[in-house]
Amino acid sequence: MRAADARPRPGPGISRRGLLRGAGAVGLAVAAAGTAAATTGCSRVDLNDEPDGGTLLHRLRERGSVRIGFANEAPYSFLDKDAELTGEAAEVADAVFDRLGVRRIEPVPSDFGALIPGLRAGLFDIVGAGMSITPTRCAQVLFTDPEFDAAEAFLVPKGNPRRLATMADVAANSNVRLGVLLGAVEADVAERSGVPGARITRFADQPSAFDGMIGGRVDAVALTSISLNWGLRQRAHADLEVTAPYRPVVDGRPITAAAGAFAVTPDQTDFVAAFNRELHTLRDSGELLRMQRPFGFTEADVPAPELTAQRVCAT
Template sequence: MSVAMAVGWGQAYARDKLRLGTEGAYPPFNFIEPNGAVSGFDVEIGLALCKKMDVDCEVVTQDWDGIIPGLQARKYDFIVASMSITDERKEQVAFTDPYYRSGFALVAPKDSDIVDVSPEALAGKVIGAQAGTTQGNYAAQIFTQSDVKLYPSQEEVNLDLLNGRLDLQVSDYLPMLDWVNNSRQGACCKFIGKPVTDPAFVGDGIAIALRKEDEDLRNKMNEALKAIRSDGTYAAISNKYFHTDIFTFE
């Protein structure tokens, strides 16, 4: 780390390394390779920001339901884990500017005859989603006449859909785009209806979370995000995973 950068961050960050927290179970955004390395879009964006800020970063994984408590307990210094900006989360953490925007997808088996995705039409259907996520909250709030099942991880939601235990699932659109189009398991399934993009549910975008007191680091990350957008680094990472630039996805 350069002396100037250390001074700019203040005493709290006058060290050689920052710790990047992520889930490690949300491909293609964050996942663990067979060799134990943590990879994915989130991880590469986070490390690109570290490089732009001229600081080494260590990647730390944490289960989703404990990811904000882990930040507050100083297990890591910032979270890059496809976290939506919501009013509830803003009470606990500070967010950078969004680094991408997304929506929710409804996904069902290919042989499903579901066409209407209104709450009334889905009454009695079994709907899955990941617990502790905005899509899980959406499913529970909207599909009150359905049997909504919440799971610890997205992988478990996918598995139950694949095995016929769910009529459909609610999930982040971009991971589902990759799962349905590029994975062997995802070939089982199809998208139903249009993505849900209402900010009341999906929030104001996907951003990096930090402790509220770390305002200097937040500002540095916002500067670095603008820099990787302007120099082509962001687009290169996005194209690697999605064959498109997802920064302006709506």
């Protein structure tokens, strides 16, 4: 977060251990919400839909704070060495909510797979985890326009002995075992590209995927080039490299696989419109990229104005 800003921080009582306890609480609460939904036959968001575009922004301004669900995944939203929330999405949220008149951010840690259920159960107000927009997710939440549009890459042994450049290369080589992150879009891209499920290993998080590479469990890991380059900088001793960025092509058509955005419940259209106005201002002024650069983002990752959430949801 911006050190020069007088904006209140999440609070002096937040510790790394406390946040981890919070993550467990999120998991339990999501499970409880799921049980309640099963008994009632509908989810909490269905019971509490707000008409006329929703009142989320009004409620956040009255409260003076916003609860942001995050998955502790660098370089998007994660805890630094002082247990403070940082990362690309955290910085963007800080700037946008400051412009929207919401002065305090309350980080709520969660497993990545529990973010959407947690949002729908009311455990936080918004997901801010660099979550990729996908048609499946669009059916469950309402996305803001993308804050980034990342290219894909592979983590491979130095020298790239399998000569992997795109997912089509993985599909064509029956000896390549591919690693992806649980719940990440790369698994879908791999399967749509013809990579058999038997050759795909799903890892819980980025560190375990790197360990899987080092331990020889997989021959490559698919993720955004941003995430892989960030992770490799933390393991400079590893005999690994990141391939050149590429844009996936499925059925002969380029697809937008990693356009990351914030998410709210589907009834909050007024909030998304207000958020998008401020996000577009940051993008068009160059301020968005300035905030993203320290986390490994480049001009190539800034979304084009025509790349909207609605367009990505329709692909």
